[in-house]
Amino acid sequence: MSKLKSIRYRDAGVDIDEADRxxxxxxxxxxxxxxxxxxxxxxTFGACYSLSxxxxxVLISSVDGVGTKLKVAFMSGRHDTIGEDLxxxxxxxxxxxxxxxxxxxxxxxxxxLQASTAEAVVSGIARGCRANGCALIGGETAEMPGxxxxxxxxxxxxxxxxxxxxxxxxxxxxxxxxxxxxLPSTGLHTNGYSLARYLLFDLAGYTVDFHLxxxxxxxxxxxxxxxxxxxxxxxxxAQAGILKGAAHITGGGITxxxxxxxxxxxxVTIETSAWPVLPVFELLRRIGNIPLDDWRRTFNLGIGMIxxxxxxxxxxxxxxxxxxxxxxxxxxTVVKHKPGQPLVEYR
Numbered sequence: 001m002s003k004l005k006s007i008r009y010r011d012a013g014v015d016i017d018e019a020d021r022x023x024x025x026x027x028x029x030x031x032x033x034x035x036x037x038x039x040x041x042x043x044t045f046g047a048c049y050s051l052s053x054x055x056x057x058v059l060i061s062s063v064d065g066v067g068t069k070l071k072v073a074f075m076s077g078r079h080d081t082i083g084e085d086l087x088x089x090x091x092x093x094x095x096x097x098x099x100x101x102x103x104x105x106x107x108x109x110x111x112x113l114q115a116s117t118a119e120a121v122v123s124g125i126a127r128g129c130r131a132n133g134c135a136l137i138g139g140e141t142a143e144m145p146g147x148x149x150x151x152x153x154x155x156x157x158x159x160x161x162x163x164x165x166x167x168x169x170x171x172x173x174x175x176x177x178x179x180x181x182x183l184p185s186t187g188l189h190t191n192g193y194s195l196a197r198y199l200l201f202d203l204a205g206y207t208v209d210f211h212l213x214x215x216x217x218x219x220x221x222x223x224x225x226x227x228x229x230x231x232x233x234x235x236x237x238a239q240a241g242i243l244k245g246a247a248h249i250t251g252g253g254i255t256x257x258x259x260x261x262x263x264x265x266x267x268v269t270i271e272t273s274a275w276p277v278l279p280v281f282e283l284l285r286r287i288g289n290i291p292l293d294d295w296r297r298t299f300n301l302g303i304g305m306i307x308x309x310x311x312x313x314x315x316x317x318x319x320x321x322x323x324x325x326x327x328x329x330x331x332x333t334v335v336k337h338k339p340g341q342p343l344v345e346y347r
Contacts, residue, residue: 021115023141029119029126030136038103038135047138049103049160056165060099062090065156067251068193069223074152076208076220079120082155087128088229089190089250090159092305095231096246096261098169098238099161101132106139107156111148113141121155132231134159169238171245171261171308174334178244179314180258180268181321182331183233185304187225187280191251192298196223199287214279222280230305233324237307242317245308249300254331256297258306259343267337269345275329278302296346303331 027042039048051057066085073082083106091101106125108118118141129136148154163169188196200206200219208220215222230248237243245261258268281301284290295301307328309317314330321328337343 025115025119026122026139026141029122030138033126033129033134033136035133035135038137040137042138044138047103047105049135049137051102051162054162054164057162058165058168059160059162060094060097061158061160062093063156063158064090064093065154066190066227068197069188069190070153070155071197072193072208072220072223076224078220078224079117079124081124081224081226083121083124083126084128085124085190085227086155086157087125087132087134087159088227090157091128091132091134091161091229091231092248093250094159094161095234096169096248096305098163098167100163100235101134101159101161101231103135103137103160104129105137105158107142107158108139108153109142109144109148109155110153111143111145111150113143117153121153125157128229132229167238169243169246172263174244174261174263174266174308175310176266176334176336177311178308178334179311179330180270180332180334181307181309181314181317181328182275182303183230183305183307183321183326183328184275185249185278185300185302186228187222187278189227189250189300189304191300193223195288195290195298196284199284204287212283214283228304233321233326234305234307236320236324237309237317240316240320242309242313243307244310247306247308249304249306251298253297253300254303254306255293255344258332261308262334262343265337267335267341267343267345268332269335269347270332271330272346274331275302303329306331308334 030042037050039050066082073079126136206219210219234246247257247261249257281299285295318328
């Protein structure tokens with residue numbers, strides 16, 4: 001009878017030593033985001049955060065990913081911005097309800113772990129957390145052989161924020177006649193990548209390194225533009241007491257996201273000439289001859305956040321936003337909804 005060979009976890013595809021190297025790097029980056037309210041270090045079974053200084057706190061949370069933008073990161077070999085995309089997306093999703101971000105947790109899952117890739121991804125997460133005043137207090141790094149293609153991984157995040165109950169931004173006070181102000185996006189942000197990849201790589205035959213003269217950057221650079229955070233300008237309007245509602249323009253575009261903040265019986269008209277559509281969206285539409293309605297429901301078209309304010313406060317809101325380096329476009333108006341008509345009408 002032959003002697004049975006000793007089998008280690010590494011033989012099954014899981015390298016604990018590589019995981020330890022990744023965790024050591026992650027600990028250092030996570031600690032750079034800590035505030036005095038973080039009570040535990042990275043590596044404990046559960047992360048502890050002290051909530052104090054609030055009268056009637058409401059916790060607001062969100063879980064999200066970055067979609068198939070990950071595929072562009074794999075193709076380009078650049079992994080240091082995708083985590084920042086994730087944090088900013090999550091921050092925006094809770095900020096529109098009035099939340100100040102408290103802490104963030106990530107889930108990074110891969111077939112074969114490379115500490116350098118994990119470190120690059122988490123460096124973006126840590127950078128996003130620091131910029132938004134949010135602590136990276138924990139997460140999960142999972143190595144699962146056979147589940148992912150070589151060189152690929154999945155990434156998701158969970159954020160928790162807090163708001164005073166009396167200061168929640170609900171949209172309930174939005175009325176017909178209110179103005180909609182739009183803030184510019186940096187590009188696709190984290191939505192529409194399945195269509196964009198098909199158009200640019202499969203249909204047009206571009207590579208990530210192909211230089212696009214109309215954008216003055218490569219395809220990869222255009223698609224990896226960081227999903228920006230709107231926390232600071234949003235908080236500025238909220239603190240001024242003039243923000244009635246805010247819509248984060250993600251999947252579904254202006255068409256599907258703006259109605260999410262409207263009380264029953266209201267609709268909006270959008271002035272399409274009010275802002276410059278980013279060249280990348282014009283390029284995508286031209287390559288695919290995309291129907292107009294589909295184009296508007298797939299991409300943000302250059303507007304990443306919409307604020308609703310009273311008409312009388314619009315000029316003041318624009319001044320406040322300008323002080324924060326923002327160009328606020330008057331993209332539309334709230335109107336009464338007519339039965340049988342769409343909730344969003346483009347003009």
